[in-house]
Amino acid sequence: MGLGGGLVWRAYGEGELAALTGLVEACLAVDGGLPLFSRAPLVRARLLQTRTLGAWRGGDLVAAVSVDADRTPVGACGLVHPAWRGRGIGTRLLDWAGEQAGDAGLLFTTETWTVDAEALFVARGLRRTFLERVLRHDLHAPPDVAAPDGVTLEPATLGPELFCTYRASFADRPGFVEPAAEEWLGDLRDDEGYRPELSMVARGPDGGAAGFVTVLDTWIDQVGVVPGWRGRRVGAYLVVRVLRGLAEVGADAAWLCVNDDNPAAGLYRRLGFREVGRRARYLRR
Numbered sequence: 001m002g003l004g005g006g007l008v009w010r011a012y013g014e015g016e017l018a019a020l021t022g023l024v025e026a027c028l029a030v031d032g033g034l035p036l037f038s039r040a041p042l043v044r045a046r047l048l049q050t051r052t053l054g055a056w057r058g059g060d061l062v063a064a065v066s067v068d069a070d071r072t073p074v075g076a077c078g079l080v081h082p083a084w085r086g087r088g089i090g091t092r093l094l095d096w097a098g099e100q101a102g103d104a105g106l107l108f109t110t111e112t113w114t115v116d117a118e119a120l121f122v123a124r125g126l127r128r129t130f131l132e133r134v135l136r137h138d139l140h141a142p143p144d145v146a147a148p149d150g151v152t153l154e155p156a157t158l159g160p161e162l163f164c165t166y167r168a169s170f171a172d173r174p175g176f177v178e179p180a181a182e183e184w185l186g187d188l189r190d191d192e193g194y195r196p197e198l199s200m201v202a203r204g205p206d207g208g209a210a211g212f213v214t215v216l217d218t219w220i221d222q223v224g225v226v227p228g229w230r231g232r233r234v235g236a237y238l239v240v241r242v243l244r245g246l247a248e249v250g251a252d253a254a255w256l257c258v259n260d261d262n263p264a265a266g267l268y269r270r271l272g273f274r275e276v277g278r279r280a281r282y283l284r285r
Helices: 014-031 040-047 089-104 115-123 160-170 181-190 234-248 264-270
Strands: 008-010 051-057 060-068 074-080 106-110 127-138 152-155 200-203 209-216 219-225 253-259 274-284
Touching: 014 040, 014 060, 014 074, 040 060, 040 074, 051 089, 060 089, 074 089, 089 106, 089 115, 115 127, 127 264, 152 234, 160 181, 160 200, 160 209, 160 219, 200 234, 209 234, 219 234, 234 253, 234 264, 253 264
Parallel strands: 074 106, 219 253
Antiparallel strands: 008 051, 051 060, 060 074, 106 274, 127 253, 127 274, 152 200, 200 209, 209 219
């Protein structure tokens, strides 16, 4: 069946939120990826932007793409139902997004990365700028890691010290862009899922911060270890304490995302995390 296939192409809006959610869930079930994508806030943020185009067969939404024309480069996100792939629909979605972007550039986000999607993006002149692995830990048997010598943990306080520990932990990472302190702290403070009881700072014998972890709902949001403390189990100890804390309150799984080039991915696998998908961004100038 060709691209036509009885499809009706039209813009969509908030009234199609349920259909969009169903499309996202179908893609996640086959491709893996970011499970939060199926929640209404992220469906809206990714697929209900300023301009939209959907493909319908009868009452079923089989593909959708959305662009945010108010930003530069223009942001976009789209997906095709697994049963409708291989018919040129993804190419049409991507070309339409490119037309909306014009000369402003196009930054396309996919929360359900696949090898075939990568090939399509590259063929249409986009370059991957970001790839992140989505990891899950089934909490039926959380691991144990002994406390590093002289290290103690305490609840993290949303203040200047926590931000400085974050900055010290990540400043030497390639591509690090330092946010404003109040912006970074405010994002945590304003997130309804922030878990202050599980977000911690690790301290060395002198009282100085050795590392930190922040937790949102059942997600390990960020883990960082300051350079002088790396290789001494601080990161592993922080993560395991979170895993055990989540298990104690009845969570069945813990989640995190790790950049494809982050060496910490090996640590997470040794602690029992497994990959359940990837997410990525692609840029066309």
